[in-house]
Structures are given as structure tokens and as C-alpha cells.
Amino acid sequence: MFIRSRAPGAGAPKTLDREPMLAKIEALLTDMALPWAYADKIAENITGGNRTEAIKRLAWVPDNALRGVIAQLAKQHKKRLTAAWIELSEQLVATGRQGNVGIEWCGAQIAAPGLHTADNPWAETLQTLARLTAILKDSDGR
Template sequence: MKRNLIRIVHTGKSRLGWDDDTYRDVLARLTGRRSARDCTEAELEKVVTYMRTVGFTPSASYGRRPRVAMDRKAMLAKIEALLAEANRQWGYFDGIVEQMLGEKKPVEWLNDDQVRKVMQMLIVDAKRHGRL
């Protein structure tokens, strides 16, 4: 948890455009320490909260687009469009695959029938919510 908070603090530092002196001054003012490594988790959370008040917004991780064989690219493009239209991430697709197969399996390992079945599940979901 602490390593993740330190990573967020350093990302915020670069996105806010702070130089090293500004960053260490803010740390010293908020926590009394000049290094994020020396801070406790509560102090790091305080720094992240401050960074958010001055305009830092951590970006969400949306996952990567899988690499698949050429004959499945069209199906994957359709799946990607359905996910984007529903404002969902690739993690949602992974969850459907896990629920369908009972195990986590990357898209690259699915056969055509399994990919088609997941695509049909997304189409049914889109119709159910009035997107198609």
C-alpha cells in the first residue's frame, strides 16, 4: 500500500509540474519530512489529498487491448466498440470470460467460439440497456 501511495505521489509531482524543491517543500509543510519514503501511509494519503485539491487527477488504468490472430481482429474490434459504448474497461471482458469458463484466461487463449459467445453476451447486454 505504501509503495503504491509513493508511486501516486511521484506521478502527481510530475503531472503538476513541480520541481524537486517545490515537491520537498510541500512534503515538509504537510508531513514534516522531506522524503516520501520516510512518510507514513497516513501522511502520504494527506499529500495525495492535497495534490488532488490543487488539480492532480490520477488516471484510471483501462487495461491493454489484447493481441489476437488476424481472423479474430474483426470480432475483437466489435467487442472493443461494445465495451467503449457501454463505458466499460477490458477488465469487464476478462470478468465475463472468467464467469463463463470458471477460470481466468487471456483473450489470446480463447477459441473463436468462446470469443463469439462473449461478443453475443455483450450485444444482449447492450440491447437490454437500450444501446442497440
């Protein structure tokens, strides 16, 4: 009896690990309030930019390009997160809530329903930091 052997690399489709990568991309875009077109443009730039062989849609790019999109979005997120923390820190100082007092104030505000709705920690969520900064600005009369 002839037993057919599998080709090297045969098995589960390689697209199974795309779902978590797409979920990560979606989470980063959502926190930065950016459209999917932003990720499409990053994918296009990674796969060739203005050249004709560039892949114009995120859904069509290979996995290694998805990893590149995540890296670019994570870099942009970190940059925006740093700016948001600086703005929040300035507002905390302006309202006399430096150091631990400011962190405790933030923690108390986070307990309010609807202020922090993301799964990740509030300190890593742009939308939550923006809400805290807005509360401080409103309470300071600015």
C-alpha cells in the first residue's frame, strides 16, 4: 500500500495567526481614533510605496508585512502616548496634583463608570488619558 507523505510545511493554514495580528491593528487604530485607511497606507508603504508592485490593501499583505504595520502603529501609539502623558502631567501640576497625589486622583477618576472602557491598563490608553486631561482642564476653568 502506498502512503502519501505530506509536503514539507503542509498542515494548518498559515493564515491562522493573522486574526490576532488584525485584532492588534484594530486595537491600536481604535485607541488612536484612526481609520483602517491609515493601516492600509502603512501597508502600502511597507510593500513598495508608490511603485506598482505595492500592495494597497491591508487584507492582501503577507504576514511579515502585517508585523511591520503593527510595528509602525505601535511606534506611533508610543509617540502619542508620551505626548498625552506630558499633557496630563502638565495639567496635574497646574491644578496642584503632583506626584502620588496626581496618580491617586487619576485612579479615583478611573473608577467612574464609562471613563475607562478599554481592556488594557488606563495608563496605556490614549482615550482615557485624553478624558482625564479634559476633566482637569474643565475643573481648572480653561
